[in-house]
Amino acid sequence: MDIDFFKNEIRNTLSKKRYEHSIRVLETAITLGKIYKVDLNKVAIASLLHDYAKEFKREDLINLSKEHFSNETEEYLSNVEILHSYIGTYFASEKFNIKDPEILNAIKYHTTGRKNMSIIEKIVYLADAIEPKRDYPYVEKIRDLSLINLDKAILLEVTKKIEYLLKENHVIHVNSIEMRNWLLKVS
């Protein structure tokens, strides 16, 4: 499918700020995709669509989650930050007829990660976390690691994220904990 088509779609759907973020995620993910030799077309589509639902109304995100992802989202309905990934997958599939599981899963798990992620899932997850405008402690170290070892980069990112979520007393998604446990074994 045509990358320019999806660029146009998100340009017309997202705010300027979110559109520009998505383009930076695309560029970061393509750099990683070349290093780790994966299908760049899949990486590009998943990157462009990853935040497609990010600016949907809270109410719509909750209703669509209940309707289409009730089992996966029932414990997280008050965490809209998590829901937009699921609804992004739904739109990729229903509106754009994308049925490729690698693309759909890269969108679906870009916020929480999960254990046993594919390389494309890892790349989109990480590109979202390290695109050039991201600025938080250890981001430089995570960027450096991403060029040599995706697993080590994600392990550091998710460890710092969990530390932050604990400190702020926020909910931690079980997928992120399972991903970290898995990466501790394999990285």
Ligand SMILES: [Fe+2]
């Ligand atoms: Fe997102």
Ligand SMILES: [Fe+2]
């Ligand atoms: Fe994002």
